[in-house]
Amino acid sequence: MEQHAQAFPLQDGFLLLGTALVFVLLFRRLGLGATLGYLLAGAVLGPYALDLIGDPEGKIGIAELGITLLLFIVGLELAPRRLWRMRHEIFGLGLAQVALCGLAVSAVIYFFTPFTIEASLALGLPLGLSSTAQVLPMLQSAGRLHSPFGERSFAILLLQDLSIIPLITIIAAMNRNPHLPEGPPGWQLALITVFAIAGLIAAGRFVIRPLFRLIGNLGEREMFVFAALFTVIAAAALMQALGLSTALGAFIAGVMLADSPYRHELEADVEPFRSILLGLFFMSVGMMLDLSAIAERPLFVAAMALALIAVKATVIFSLGLLFRMNWRSALALGLLLSQGGEFGFVLFAQAADAWLIRPEAASLFGAIVTLSMVATPFLMMATRRIREMPAADEEREGPRVDGANALVVGYGRFGQTVAQILIAAKIEVTLIDTDIEMIDVASGFGAKVYFGDGTRIDLLRQAGAGEAQLIVFCIDGDQLTEPFLHAVRAAFPKAQIHARVFDRRGLLRLKDAPVKSVVREVMESAIVLARNALKGLSVSLEDIEKAEATYRARDKERLSLQYQTGDLRAAHDRILTQPVRAARQDGTE
16 A cells, blocks of 8 residues: 555656656757746646646645745845846836736726626736746846846846735735635735845855855765755745745845855756756646636637736836837837736635635636746747847847856966966956865955866856856866866867866876866976076076977977877986086087
8 A cells, every 4th residue: 555655656756757858858849948848748747638647736836946946046146236236127117017017907807807806906916927937947048137138027027026925915905705814914024024034134144154164164065955955945934934925035045145155056056956846837837727717718718818918018018118128128028028927826826715706717817827828938939030130229138247258167376376367367257166265265365266166067057157268277186087178168168178287197187188278287387497597507598498498399299109108108218317518518408
């Protein structure tokens, strides 16, 4: 009996992952995006189609962690100073969008359906919100999350998340169910929110950062994953216990760690969990798509989804023009945010509990939200030529505030010199190292060094290697290998790769590596010392240059033969062992 009970989670996992693989690969191949693949995979498996997997509500509760992790990662990319710079977009454009879209959709429902004004508000205000879980991955995959367009989109989504609190208060104020316990008043919820955010900020500074510092000193990478997930879940759990948005809690936690040295390591560790859970979330949404409700009233569902998209796109397009966006970017913003959002499911359920709408209406409008989400990728593809032409009128992507042209991996004595020369040449540099003590010392001198293992491709990607023009490996020991450098070249083809090795053995180990240059640490400094010694003996500059050229030529010949034979002792006769006087007599040196 126990074996039978345990078989169902395994069977569910097999079906979910297998179906997701098929649909997502197919839709990626067709250029329709992963989100639509997940939604339709869930719809096929759900109770309204093949009915192979049940309890979509239970699964969506777990899968909502994907949204929480997504907001945490976005928070990591938004340092407090950058968030402050976006305040006008958040509280100007974002607030206007939530209010005007919510009221406009409510008016459409009230005038064109038999719903009362209370029911229209309970349905229309949530429909004014867009899908953070759909829009942010679309911006990330297009490389526009850090552009001015992406920042405006994110500002609206962030304000939408903050608006969950007043929307819950509005629905509670219209409650008709005498058996439903009354929640706290709106002013109390707002006060709780302020104290919760302040508590998260204090915890991030005085608890979480010291915790990561301790783990970094211990060198336990697995514990970093545990600590990262603990941070996200603890912040979300606190907000949930207070009746607030879990995603908001995770976002604040991310912002508080955005300026920490552990940012890139945290992003790399959390990203796989975010991807899996977000995919499961969209599959759960697809499973909840009530196909029978659509079949009973297909024209109503289609018309309402079309009206929702048209109203929101028009309002957001108008706001974009009002906030001085060019018309093509404003149109793109309107279409990108025209769908309903995942928080609509939560607010519809609350409205049904408050007897403002029937459960059937909640299910019907849930189908409308899902249909509008399905339409978004098609809308973006269908309008691409309109939005992107002519090229001169297109809004160009601005530079990343925290981006860099170069990554320097390893900030020891060697890496410090390389980084300072690059910075002196006005090159933006991101510094990465695993030595916590060195990171703390560097911060005392004003250098921002991020904690992370620079031999991980995923961490390099999180640190911006995909956009960098230069990756310089200044790390010690035998950490660099040819297969790793080939993987770096394949993952980041735009970046030049330069490497430091300690000695000749390191050069031989990387003889076929795809690098622009490899420098022996001991060679150049030894040559400089030898030149200084010759100057001290009053040797002429011409003879010093000649001696250095002779050494370099013989060393290059030795290296060539050693590369060919793989033998460190090859061409050992090219080592200069005779006295300088003898070398001058025969004229060969």
